[in-house]
Amino acid sequence: MSDHTRFEELVLPHLNAAYNLARWLTRDVNDAEDVVQDACVRALKYVGSLHGGGARAWFLTIVRHAFYDWCKRNRPAEIVRDDGTAIDMAVDPAAVDPEQAFLRSAESKALADAVAALPLAYREVLILREMEELSYKEIARIADIPIGTVMSRLARARGLLQHSPLLQAAN
Amino acid sequence: MNCKQAETMVAAHADGEVDALRSYSIKQHLLGCAGCAASYQSVLELRARIRAEVPYFVASPALHARVRATVGAVRASMPPRSHPTSDRWRWLTGGVLAGCTASVFAWMLGTTVLAWRANEDFAVAAVATHVRATLSDHLIEVASSDRHTVKPWLSARLDYSPPVQDLANEGFPLIGGRLDYLERRPVATLVYRYHQHTIDVFVRPETSSAATSAARTLRGFNVAQASGPSMDWLAVSDAEPAVLSAFVQRLAREDVVQ
Numbered sequence: 001m002s003d004h005t006r007f008e009e010l011v012l013p014h015l016n017a018a019y020n021l022a023r024w025l026t027r028d029v030n031d032a033e034d035v036v037q038d039a040c041v042r043a044l045k046y047v048g049s050l051h052g053g054g055a056r057a058w059f060l061t062i063v064r065h066a067f068y069d070w071c072k073r074n075r076p077a078e079i080v081r082d083d084g085t086a087i088d089m090a091v092d093p094a095a096v097d098p099e100q101a102f103l104r105s106a107e108s109k110a111l112a113d114a115v116a117a118l119p120l121a122y123r124e125v126l127i128l129r130e131m132e133e134l135s136y137k138e139i140a141r142i143a144d145i146p147i148g149t150v151m152s153r154l155a156r157a158r159g160l161l162q163h164s165p166l167l168q169a170a171n
Numbered sequence: 172m173n174c175k176q177a178e179t180m181v182a183a184h185a186d187g188e189v190d191a192l193r194s195y196s197i198k199q200h201l202l203g204c205a206g207c208a209a210s211y212q213s214v215l216e217l218r219a220r221i222r223a224e225v226p227y228f229v230a231s232p233a234l235h236a237r238v239r240a241t242v243g244a245v246r247a248s249m250p251p252r253s254h255p256t257s258d259r260w261r262w263l264t265g266g267v268l269a270g271c272t273a274s275v276f277a278w279m280l281g282t283t284v285l286a287w288r289a290n291e292d293f294a295v296a297a298v299a300t301h302v303r304a305t306l307s308d309h310l311i312e313v314a315s316s317d318r319h320t321v322k323p324w325l326s327a328r329l330d331y332s333p334p335v336q337d338l339a340n341e342g343f344p345l346i347g348g349r350l351d352y353l354e355r356r357p358v359a360t361l362v363y364r365y366h367q368h369t370i371d372v373f374v375r376p377e378t379s380s381a382a383t384s385a386a387r388t389l390r391g392f393n394v395a396q397a398s399g400p401s402m403d404w405l406a407v408s409d410a411e412p413a414v415l416s417a418f419v420q421r422l423a424r425e426d427v428v429q
Contacts, residue, residue, distance in 0.1 A: 004242065004246050007242060008242075012238070015230045015234070015235065015238065016227075016228075016229045016230050018230070019228055019229065019230035019234060020227050020228045020229070023228040024228070032228070033231075033233075033234050033237070036230065036234060036238070037234075037237060037238060037241060040238045040241060040242065041241060041245065044242055044245055109224070110224075111220055111221065111224040111225055112224060112225045112226060115221070115225050129186065130218055130221045130222070130225075131221070131225070131227055135188065136183075136186070136188050151179075151182065151183065154182065154186075155182055158182070158213075158214060158217055161217060162213060162217060
């Protein structure tokens, strides 16, 4: 099977998953499309090394790498801010304009806003677990962190969402 | 299990990441502990809300087109690997392939039905053996809670060596083993105790594709089955179905330290 056929059969079916992840990581329509496009070029290059199952997790790993490379070029501050103690901030100030958040929460989008406002490291594990329904093991592999870290980040992400000021404002 | 132990496992349990036997202990704990039950509920509720309220973004047709165009462009820049074959050959190979697929499918269907049938017969025979052993008080031929005694005794009498684990610390002490004769071949039977119940575990060196781990009832006894990496495990007992299927899945992991 040629690489192109493999790409079409194994990778393309997961284009929506790739886009959804990129969209939640970049929080922007156009940036997400650029990241997915880049990820597809990389996937096509390495699809020969993809064996057996797990194509979705494999592709999402590439999407995540493509995102971080894109992020380093375009939003270096976001990675720096997520690296260390500042990670405990409940709301990423770059993400949400409070006034706008208030207006949107009135349209019952409060939870979506709260997810978008999570710090990057928490947001990615939450999306992979709750939207892609991947196992801890797969998430650990994709995000390149130990399973214990997956669990603690997931717990933190859930805690932040449950106590998010954006959700309190909606109630 | 106490709250301290349950605390870290509640979220993992809600995520389906806890193995059957421990998830049984957690479920028991949640029944009796309002605090842990509430934090378990909150994970499930948050999940339901995320699924209902947080959009899953779907790639636009424009992005599909863009990806295909890029892939096409990369392909055009690479030399073709194979020469196009003539139409006649394509039809011929297509026909041959379709024929092969149909035969393989029919064969698979047939073997699946046969395997299921054989599995069912084995379960019935296992229940009969369990009843006979219990009635005649011939439950155990090698009485020992030491797997290093039971395993060699069985290996010496069989053409395979079943993994033997003592799960006393998980509530299932090993009390011994015996040799049974089922479906025209000798089979290793491990005998465990769970509270007042006796559990017979029949271990065979095959991985049955028809194996299901959900417990069911045959002539009033509960039967649970699971396939491990090298053995097929079938447990018969009057213990609760949930306990039995968790237990047999635990055994089937075969992760015994030799």
